[in-house]
Amino acid sequence: MKQWKKDLGYENRKYYDFLLAMILLTGVLSLFLDKSMLLIPTSLLVVIALASKWYDGYSGSSLKLFNYRTSIRLFPGENTSLRFRFRNNSKAPVLNGRLSFKSNSNIKADDSFTRESTKGYQYSLPFSLMSEGEKEVRLPIKAVKRGVTKITDIQYRFPHLIKFTSISMDFLPLYETEIVIYPIQKPVYGMEEVFQIAPGEERASFSPFEDLLTPVGTRDYVSSDPFHRIHWKASAKTGTLQTKVYERQVDISWTIVVNVTQQTRLGNEHISRNLENLLSHASYLCHFATQNNYDFELLINMRRPHDRPFFFQPEGSGNQHLKDSLELLARIQVNQSFMPMEELMHRLHHELYKKKTIIIVGDIPEHTYQYIREWSRKGLKVFQIQLEDGQAILVPFSYRGAYV
Structure with missing residues (x-):
């Protein structure tokens, strides 16, 4: 089953339309004006377009979040860590991104990573992963009250290394880790x-x-x-x-x-x-x-x-x-x-x-x-x-x- 849905952003098409227009413009001008120097920016724009397409295709394309059925059992007031293990099998690194997800109010993390949402809390953590690399992200949490917590709305956002726009990856399957808090x-x-x-x-x-x-x-x-x-x-x-x-x-x-x-x-x-x-x-x-x-x-x-x-x-x-x-x-x-x-x-x-x-x-x-x-x-x-x-x-x- 496919794990991630990639979204390159609504301005992605505008970006390539602009590059194509600039390539055609500089190319036509170099022919009409017989100025070979104008082929340099044309070639540079072509390289940028090809590199952008390459990063579009490879960035996050083979990102894997290990998703095993796991139960974490706690009493109110006890502390533990949520663990997310990733592997990037792609040739392209993903750098300076933010991993975000939501939970109900039965657990809570440090305020620096947490903000309130409609049904609990939303968390955001810095996360980068090199090509062909593996990494574990940990978030210390505290059990607040009795109940069962599921992690939902897992998303990873990172900047495009060439376009400097944002790429978002939405995790599609149900995340199998649950936190059971006893009364x-x-x-x-x-x-x-x-x-x-x-x-x-x-x-x-x-x-x-x-x-x-x-x-x-x-x-x-x-x-x-x-x-x-x-x-x-x-x-x-x-x-x-x-x-x-x-x-x-x-x-x-x-x-x-x-x-x-x-x-x-x-x-x-x-x-x-x-x-x-x-x-x-x-x-x-x-x-x-x-x-x-x-x-x-x-x-x-x-x-x-x-x-x-x-x-x-x-x-x-x-x-x-x-x-x-x-x-x-x-x-x-x-x-x-x-x-x-x-x-x-x-x-x-x-x-x-x-x-x-x-x-x-x-x-x-x-x-x-x-x-x-x-x-x-x-x-x-x-x-x-x-x-x-x-x-x-x-x-x-x-x-x-x-x-x-």
């Missing part, structure tokens, strides 16, 4: 008691559940032990009754549900004015679950074209799962369409297959209480985040349902 963490208090114990695969020192396929040893028999737990071979070797001991396992898993909408007094839903706080609290929950080695899944009532038509991170654990969850939170945009909370709860209700803890971040509309009552009857614990004196506190669901 900050805002603490949620009252986390210590939030878990639902169920049979699972995670080892635990104390658990009411045992894996009967994973014996770990024996111990002395006590009168309360079931008869079928006696290990007869071990008892014969030791001369005393021995009881089989199995590995104790639990499943501590969370379902984090984020409601990014709030209702008006008339019952209409719109994006919450506390969106960034909600996502920051959800980020904290994801970090807390990962640090404690809990499995968790994440559901957000924002629509997207997918088998599941909402933002969803399947159940998992570990650092990679945390990174994927934070990236999901980072990709939420205010201008996206949302899914009504009742529809999201309905979908979740039909997919719950085991006991787990459900944590709801955001408002809980009254018409969704029916699902919470059903979950409670099945033994699931439901918690919600409420604000008290400016602090987010995790409390059992109380049918008040508001993230104030």
Whole structure:
């Protein structure tokens, strides 16, 4: 695919028309006046015209911008550098040019390279590249706020070495580098008691559940032990009754549900004015679950074209799962369409297959209480985040349902 569209400027044709007219004029005058000296400027003009045409054809004609799919992941306040690697395979150098591009307001560079545009910032950097040369341009940037940034409107402008007019090169493909800025963490208090114990695969020192396929040893028999737990071979070797001991396992898993909408007094839903706080609290929950080695899944009532038509991170654990969850939170945009909370709860209700803890971040509309009552009857614990004196506190669901 062609990378660049070259524009020689609207005065390019006028320039060559002027040169042609001067060549014809000096040539005709030299013939009529029989002045061979007039052929010198004629020849010089011909050389200038040919050199200009040569530079028109070769300058930037084989300029390549390396464009690999890359994601730069940051938290607000962190710094990094945007890198653009170019190669000039042409015989003509491009000198004293300016590389410019745009981004949204989620990132920002030094003021000397930056000016505000309608949807963010425009950047301009000095850039020159010799023939058959390769060079990397770096721009230090700082992550300002949560979101995803794409680099757009990449353009390189440089002066024509003979005509002294400006040549512009517009980059045609989508630039594949993106900057993903995770939400900050805002603490949620009252986390210590939030878990639902169920049979699972995670080892635990104390658990009411045992894996009967994973014996770990024996111990002395006590009168309360079931008869079928006696290990007869071990008892014969030791001369005393021995009881089989199995590995104790639990499943501590969370379902984090984020409601990014709030209702008006008339019952209409719109994006919450506390969106960034909600996502920051959800980020904290994801970090807390990962640090404690809990499995968790994440559901957000924002629509997207997918088998599941909402933002969803399947159940998992570990650092990679945390990174994927934070990236999901980072990709939420205010201008996206949302899914009504009742529809999201309905979908979740039909997919719950085991006991787990459900944590709801955001408002809980009254018409969704029916699902919470059903979950409670099945033994699931439901918690919600409420604000008290400016602090987010995790409390059992109380049918008040508001993230104030």
